[in-house]
Amino acid sequence: MTIAKYTLTVAVCVAGLSRAQMKNEEAYKKEYEQRAAFIASAYDTSSYSSYYAIAARYARNRDIRWADSLFVELLKEPRGDMFWMFPVIGAYLHGKDKMSEETRLAVRNSWKSYTPYRGDTENHWCMYYGSLFLAAEQWPGLPGSEWFNGKSSDENLIEAKEYLIEWMRITTTIGQGEFDSPDYLPEFVIPMVLLAEFAQDPEMKLRGRMMADYVLADFAVDHLEGQYIGGFSRIYQPAVYKPLLSQASAYAYLYFGTGNPTTSGWVLLPALSSYRLPHSIYRIALDRSKPYVHKERKRVRNIIRLGTVKNPPVYKYTYMTQDYGLSSLHGGILQPIQQHTWSVRFTRGEPYTTVFGLHPYWSALELIMFFPEEERMMIADVVASKGTYNNPDKWTGSSPFERTFQYKNTLIVLYDIEPGTTTEHIDGFFPMTLDHRSVDPSGWIVCRAGNTYIGWYPLQEYEWIDEYEKPGQSLNTIGRPEMGMDAPVLGNWRLRSHKLQNGYVVEVRSKNEIGSFETFVNGLRKRIAKATLKPGAVSVDYRTLEGAHMKFSFPEGRALNGVNVDLTKTKLFDGPFLNAEVGSERLTITHGKQRRILDFKKLQISE
Amino acid sequence: MMKRHGILLLLMLGFSLTAPAQVSEPTVYASVFSTKLFVVGAANPQTGMFYHRPSEDTVWRHTGAKNIRANALAVFPGSDGRIRYTASGNGLHKTTDGGNNWKITTGWRITEIWAVSLDPVDPSAVYIGTAYGIYKSTDQGDTWKQVFTGFVSCIIVDRTNPSVLYAATELGVYKSTDRGETWQRTGLSIDRTRTVTQHPKDPQTLLVGTEKHGIYATSNGGRTWTKREAGIDHETFYTIAFDPSDPSIVYAGGYATGVYRSKDGGYSWRRTCVGFAVEHIHSIAVDPTDTRRVYAGTMGAGMYRSEDRGENWRFIGLPGAQVGRIVIEP
Numbered sequence: 001m002t003i004a005k006y007t008l009t010v011a012v013c014v015a016g017l018s019r020a021q022m023k024n025e026e027a028y029k030k031e032y033e034q035r036a037a038f039i040a041s042a043y044d045t046s047s048y049s050s051y052y053a054i055a056a057r058y059a060r061n062r063d064i065r066w067a068d069s070l071f072v073e074l075l076k077e078p079r080g081d082m083f084w085m086f087p088v089i090g091a092y093l094h095g096k097d098k099m100s101e102e103t104r105l106a107v108r109n110s111w112k113s114y115t116p117y118r119g120d121t122e123n124h125w126c127m128y129y130g131s132l133f134l135a136a137e138q139w140p141g142l143p144g145s146e147w148f149n150g151k152s153s154d155e156n157l158i159e160a161k162e163y164l165i166e167w168m169r170i171t172t173t174i175g176q177g178e179f180d181s182p183d184y185l186p187e188f189v190i191p192m193v194l195l196a197e198f199a200q201d202p203e204m205k206l207r208g209r210m211m212a213d214y215v216l217a218d219f220a221v222d223h224l225e226g227q228y229i230g231g232f233s234r235i236y237q238p239a240v241y242k243p244l245l246s247q248a249s250a251y252a253y254l255y256f257g258t259g260n261p262t263t264s265g266w267v268l269l270p271a272l273s274s275y276r277l278p279h280s281i282y283r284i285a286l287d288r289s290k291p292y293v294h295k296e297r298k299r300v301r302n303i304i305r306l307g308t309v310k311n312p313p314v315y316k317y318t319y320m321t322q323d324y325g326l327s328s329l330h331g332g333i334l335q336p337i338q339q340h341t342w343s344v345r346f347t348r349g350e351p352y353t354t355v356f357g358l359h360p361y362w363s364a365l366e367l368i369m370f371f372p373e374e375e376r377m378m379i380a381d382v383v384a385s386k387g388t389y390n391n392p393d394k395w396t397g398s399s400p401f402e403r404t405f406q407y408k409n410t411l412i413v414l415y416d417i418e419p420g421t422t423t424e425h426i427d428g429f430f431p432m433t434l435d436h437r438s439v440d441p442s443g444w445i446v447c448r449a450g451n452t453y454i455g456w457y458p459l460q461e462y463e464w465i466d467e468y469e470k471p472g473q474s475l476n477t478i479g480r481p482e483m484g485m486d487a488p489v490l491g492n493w494r495l496r497s498h499k500l501q502n503g504y505v506v507e508v509r510s511k512n513e514i515g516s517f518e519t520f521v522n523g524l525r526k527r528i529a530k531a532t533l534k535p536g537a538v539s540v541d542y543r544t545l546e547g548a549h550m551k552f553s554f555p556e557g558r559a560l561n562g563v564n565v566d567l568t569k570t571k572l573f574d575g576p577f578l579n580a581e582v583g584s585e586r587l588t589i590t591h592g593k594q595r596r597i598l599d600f601k602k603l604q605i606s607e
Numbered sequence: 608m609m610k611r612h613g614i615l616l617l618l619m620l621g622f623s624l625t626a627p628a629q630v631s632e633p634t635v636y637a638s639v640f641s642t643k644l645f646v647v648g649a650a651n652p653q654t655g656m657f658y659h660r661p662s663e664d665t666v667w668r669h670t671g672a673k674n675i676r677a678n679a680l681a682v683f684p685g686s687d688g689r690i691r692y693t694a695s696g697n698g699l700h701k702t703t704d705g706g707n708n709w710k711i712t713t714g715w716r717i718t719e720i721w722a723v724s725l726d727p728v729d730p731s732a733v734y735i736g737t738a739y740g741i742y743k744s745t746d747q748g749d750t751w752k753q754v755f756t757g758f759v760s761c762i763i764v765d766r767t768n769p770s771v772l773y774a775a776t777e778l779g780v781y782k783s784t785d786r787g788e789t790w791q792r793t794g795l796s797i798d799r800t801r802t803v804t805q806h807p808k809d810p811q812t813l814l815v816g817t818e819k820h821g822i823y824a825t826s827n828g829g830r831t832w833t834k835r836e837a838g839i840d841h842e843t844f845y846t847i848a849f850d851p852s853d854p855s856i857v858y859a860g861g862y863a864t865g866v867y868r869s870k871d872g873g874y875s876w877r878r879t880c881v882g883f884a885v886e887h888i889h890s891i892a893v894d895p896t897d898t899r900r901v902y903a904g905t906m907g908a909g910m911y912r913s914e915d916r917g918e919n920w921r922f923i924g925l926p927g928a929q930v931g932r933i934v935i936e937p
Contacts, residue, residue: 081674115672118697120719129715148672149697150710163715304719304738305758305777372719372738372758375818376843376862377887377906 020225020258022286025279028257032276035254035261039271042263049074051087052268058095059272067095068103075106078114082124085116085131086190090269093134093198111135115148120371121301122177123187126167130191130208133160137200161204164195168211172585172600174311175298175572178335180218182228182246183236186266188215189251193275203603210598210605212275216255217589219248220285221294221578222318222327225347226252226259229325231316233298234338237388240395241429241492242351256285280594284577287591288322291513293408294575297582300334306369315567317406318575323347323510324452328411330567331403332555336370337386339398342411344508348450352431352492355447355454357504359399359415359426362390366398392423393494405552407560409513410544414503414554416535426502428456428495429467436517437493442525445495451511453520459531459540460499467492501533503554505542514545632660633896634688637667637904638677638695638931640889656680656693656700657925659910661900665924667910670706672697678931681723683730688936690730692748694720699735701748712748724762726769726786734772734787736762741774743787755781755790761802767810773829775800780815782829793829801861804847806872807854814857814873816844822859824873837875839867848891850916852898858917860888866903868917882920884908892933904930 023031043056044063049070057067071091078084092099092107099107118128136157144150151159178184192215195208222229227243239246250264255277295318299311314334318327328342343356367378379390388394401417415426430437436448447454468491507524514520529542538554551559558565572580573587580587585600597606635658642652655677657667675695683690693700698713699720713720713735722736733744735751736759742751758777765771772783774790780800781790799818806812811828814835821842822835834840843862850856857869865880866888880886883905890904901913902923909925910933 115674115697117674117676118718120696125715144710145708150700150708159714166715372721374845374862374889374906 020256020286022283023257028279028282029276031257032255035257036271038261039254039263039267043265043268050265051091052265055087055091055094055272056268058091058098061098064095064098065100067091068100071095071099071103072106075110078110081117082119082127082131084114085135086127086194087269089131089134089138090190090194090272092138093194094272096138108139111139112146112148122167123184125163126188126191129160129163129167130195132156133164133204134194134198136160161201164204164207168207168600169585170299170311171211172214172572172580172587172598173583175296175314176215176218177233177299177301177311179233179298179314180222180228180230180296180316181232181234181338182230182239182243182248183338184234185215185219185228185248185251186270190266190269193270193273196275197273206603206605207600209275210600210603213278213281213589213596213605214587214598216251216277217281217284217578217587218296218573219251220256220281221573221575222320222325223252223256223258223285224288224320224322224325224345226256227325227345227353228252229318229320229327229343229345230340231318231327231329231342232338232340233301233314233335235340235396236338237395240340240343240356241354241431243345243353244351252285256282258285278589278596280589280591280596283591283594284589287577288320290576291319291321291409292576294318294320294573294578295570296574297570297572301336301370303369304372306365313568313570315570319406319409319508321409321510321513323450323512324508326406326409326411326506326508328404328406328413331399331413333366333369333398333400335398336366337382337389338396340396341398341402342404342406342413344452344454344506346449346452348452349431349433349435352433353449355428355430355456355506356395357413357426357428357495358395358397359402359417360392360394360397360423361399361401362394362397362422366400390422392425393427395427395429403552403555405550405558405565407544407548407550408546409508410542410548410550411506411508412503412529412540412542412550412552413506414538414540414552415501416538416554417500417502419500424500425496425498428504430493430495432492440521440525442528444521444524446517446521446524448517453509453511453514453517455505455507455520455524456495457505457507457524457527457529458495458497459503459505459529459533460497460501462495462497465494465496467494499533501535501538503531503533503538503540505529505540507545509545520545632662633894634936635659635661635892635894635902636680636682636688636691636934636936637890637910637925637928638680638693639925640676640678640929640931642925642927642929652927655695656691658688659924661894661912665922667924671700671702671709675700678721679723680932680934681725681733682934682936683725684727684936686730690747692723692725692733694723694735696720699723699733699748703747712744713742713751717742717751721760722762722774724764724772726764727766728769732769732786734762734764736760736774736776741787741790754783754787760800763803763805765805765810766807771810771828773803773805773813775803775815780829793825793832795823795825795829795832797823801843801845802847804849807849807851809854812872814847814859816847816859816861818843822847822873835873835876839864839876845889846891848893848901850893850898851895856898856916858891858893858901858903860891860903862887862906864888866891866901866913866917866920879917879920881918882913882922883911884922890930890933892935894935896937902933902935904928904933906930 054067142153192212199205228248249259250262250267296316298314315330324346326344345354405412445456587598589596653673659667675697679694681692689705698711719738726732741755761775802816821839823832847859859867867876885908887906894900911920
C-alpha cells in the first residue's frame with residue numbers, strides 16, 4: 001500500500017466512524033471525491049480477477065496492459081447474463097481509448113458470441129437494456145450476424161431505448177415495481193449512471209442522469225445513517241436484521257457519507273463515474289432536524305396469473321426522525337419471496353438495528369402469480385437461489401393474511417390466517433443489541449435502543465424463543481455468504497405467537513419526542529388496544545400516546561379520528577422533500593430553498 | 608485448464624464433436640428450459656435447442672443461442688429443419704437456414720414465451736403463447752400483434768384447417784376459428800389447463816391436460832368435454848401425445864406421473880415408470896417413422912426413450928435437463 005493510499009484509507013475510515021454531519025456543497029464535493037477515490041483504490045491495484053479491477057485500472061490509467069490481459073482472459077468464458085453485461089460495457093467504456101486492439105476485438109466478439117439471458121424481472125431488464133443500448137452505440141452499423149441476438153446495431157439500439165423509456169415512464173407514473181430495495185438498488189443505479197456518463201444519444205444521457213437522481217432521491221428520503229428505512233419490495237435475509245449489510249448502505253457511504261466505509265464492487269462503477277449527486281438530494285438524505293411523514297405509491301411486480309390487475313398499487317408510509325424510522329407497506333402479497341412489510345430501524349445497536357414482525361408464509365400459488373414456471377416445481381426452483389423461502393423461521397416474505405395501518409410513529413399490524421396455511425404462526429424480531437427489553441405488567445413489551453423507545457403490544461399470547469444466528473445459517477443466497485463457518489454464534493430474540501387471528505400495536509418514540517424512557521412506558525400503560533379476534537372478524541380500536549384514534553379492521557378498514565383512510569388517494573411521493581402526482585412523470589425535489597424538478601415529459605431538469 | 612473443463616462439461620452433457628449421422632433418420636429436436644435448478648446470473652449449463660438422431664444414443668448437439676431457457680420449439684413441416692423456432696425467455700429465436708444463423712424476432716414487449724405453433728401450410732404464420740397472452744405474426748416473426756390476453760401454456764393449429772386454433776390457458780381452453788384473430792372460450796369448465804392435443808385422424812377430438820384436474824376430452828371441437836377418470840382425476844398433465852399410426856394409443860405425462868399410456872383413446876390409462884430417474888414428465892413425442900419408439904422429456908433428468916411403446920424406458924442424454932418440448936422431423 002502506498003503512503004498516499006494509506007493516508008486516504010485512514011482519512012476515509014475516520015470520517016466514516018462518526019455520525020454524519022451535513023456538509024456544505026463545497027465540503028460535500030471534496031469528501032465525495034475522497035470516498036470515490038477510496039473505493040476505486042481498492043480495485044486499481046487489486047490482483048483479483050474481476051471486471052471491476054479492469055474498469056478501475058482503465059478509469060485511473062494504471063496498468064493498462066495488465067487490464068488488457070485480464071479482460072481478454074475473462075472474456076474467454078463469459079457468464080453472468082445481465083450481471084456480465086454491465087461490468088463488461090462499463091470496463092470497456094472506461095478503457096476503449098487505452099486498450100489494445102486485441103482487447104477491443106475480444107470485447108466486440110463477446111457481444112457476438114455470448115448470449116446473456118434477458119431475465120424475467122424489472123432489474124434484469126434494466127441492466128440488460130441499459131448495457132445493450134450502450135454497446136449498440138459503440139458498434140453502430142453492424143448487421144445482425146455480429147450480435148448475439150441476430151439483431152443489427154440499429155435494431156438493438158431502438159429496442160433498448162424503447163424499453164428504457166417505457167421503464168422510466170411507468171416508474172414516474174405509477175411507481176417502480178422492485179421499489180425501495182436495499183439489495184437491488186445498484187441494479188437500477190448502475191445502468192443509469194453508465195447512461196449518464198457514456199450515452200452518445202443526448203436524450204438517453206439526460207434520461208440516465210434524471211433517473212439516477214430519481215432513484216437516489218427515492219432512497220435519500222427513506223435514508224437514516226446508512227440504512228434504508230422500509231417497507232421494501234426485496235431484501236435478502238442477512239440485511240433484514242443487519243441493515244448496514246445491504247448494498248444500499250454502500251451507496252449511502254458513497255453518496256451520503258454515512259454508514260461504514262466500504263469497497264463493495266457494487267458501488268465501483270458509480271464511484272468511477274462522472275455522475276454527481278445533486279446537493280439537494282444529499283441534504284435530504286442527511287437532514288433529520290425535524291421528524292417528518294413521507295408517503296409513497298409504488299406498484300406490484302407484474303402479476304401474470306391469479307389476478308385481474310397487472311400492477312396493483314403499493315402504499316408505503318414512513319415516519320422519520322433523527323433517531324429512528326418507522327415504515328410500512330400496506331400489506332398483503334406485494335412482491336414474492338423477499339418482501340419486508342414493516343420495520344422500525346434505529347441508529348444505535350449495530351449490527352442489529354431493527355425490530356420487525358411478519359407472518360412467514362410461502363406458497364406455490366404466491367409464486368405462480370409472478371413467475372411463469374410450473375407450479376408444482378416452483379418452490380424447489382425458488383429455493384435454489386432464495387434458500388430460506390420455505391423455512392418457517394424465515395425473516396422475509398409477504399403474506400396474504402397480513403395488513404398494516406400506520407399513523408406517524410404508531411403502527412397496527414393485523415393477521416387473519418387461514419388454518420392449514422404455511423405457516424400457522426407470526427414472528428417478531430428483537431435484537432440482542434437493545435439496551436433494554438422487558439415485558440411490562442400491562443402487556444406491553446418495552447425496548448430501548450439508545451434514544452429510541454419501542455413499545456410492542458401483542459394482541460394474543462406468545463412465547464420467546466432464543467434466536468441464534470448460527471454459522472452458515474444466513475447463507476441465504478448463492479454467492480453472498482455473510483459469515484464464515486467459524487463465526488461466533490450470536491443470540492437475538494424471536495417472539496412467536498401461534499394464534500391465527502392475531503396482531504400487535506407498535507409505538508415508537510425518541511427521547512426528543514417524549515423525554516425519558518419511564519415517561520414512555522408510563523404512557524403505554526394507559527394505552528391498551530381493544531381487539532376483536534375471530535376468524536373473518538379481526539379488528540382493533542386504539543388511541544395513540546398523543547390521543548389519535550385508530551380503528552383498523554382486517555383487511556382494509558382503516559379509520560383515523562373517525563375518518564376513513566383512503567389509501568387510493570396516495571400520491572407517488574408526498575412529503576416535505578419529494579412530491580409527485582400519480583401519472584405526472586414529474587418529481588419535485590425540495591430542500592429548504594433548493595428545488596429541483598425532474599420533468600420526464602419535457603425531458604428537463606429545472607432548479 | 609479452463610478449456611479442459613469446458614470439453615469435459617460438453618462431454619458430460621452428451622455433446623458430440625463428430626459429424627452428423629446419416630440424414631435418412633428422423634431428427635429429434637428438444638427445447639431445454641433448464642438444467643437442474645437455474646439461477647439467473649449463475650454459471651448455468653447450456654439451455655436452448657438440442658437435436659439428435661436415434662442412432663446417436665446419448666449424443667445431442669446444441670444449435671442456436673446457448674443460454675436462453677427454451678420452453679418450446681417448432682419446426683416447419685417439410686422444411687428439412689431449415690425453418691425452426693425456439694421459444695424462450697429471451698424471445699422467439701428463428702432460423703431459416705437450418706441453424707447457421709439465428710435471430711430473435713420479438714422485442715422487449717414479448718417475454719417469457721411458453722408455446723410456439725406454426726401454420727402447417729403457410730410458413731409466414733406464426734403463433735406464440737406467453738405469460739401475457741397470444742401473439743400472431745403473418746410475416747415469419749418480423750412483426751407481431753397481440754390477439755389474446757392471459758397466461759398461455761400451449762397453442763395448436765388444426766392440421767386439417769389452419770383457420771382453427773386451440774390454446775390451453777390459465778383461463779380455460781380457448782378456440783379461434785379465424786386464424787387467431789379472435790378467441791372464444793370452449794365449453795370446458797376447468798380454468799387452469801396446461802396442454803391440448805389433437806387426434807391425428809379426427810380433428811374434432813382433442814385431449815386437454817390440466818393443473819391438478821387430470822385429462823379432459825372433447826369429440827366436437829371443444830363444445831362439450833368429458834373428464835377421463837380412471838384414477839388420474841387429480842393429476843397435473845403437461846403433455847399428451849397420440850400414436851399417429853394408431854390413435855387409440857395415447858401417452859400422457861406430468862408432475863409425478865411417470866408416463867401414462869392408454870390403449871383405448873384415453874378412456875383408461877396405465878402408468879409406466881420403468882427406467883425413469885424422475886417421475887416428472889414435461890414432453891412426450893412419438894416417432895412417426897417408427898411408432899414403437901417414444902420419447903419423454905423429464906423435468907430435471909434429461910431425455911428418455913422407449914422402443915416398445917412405453918413399456919420400458921432408457922436414458923438417452925441431456926443429463927439434468929428440463930425438456931420443455933420434443934418435435935420429431937421425419
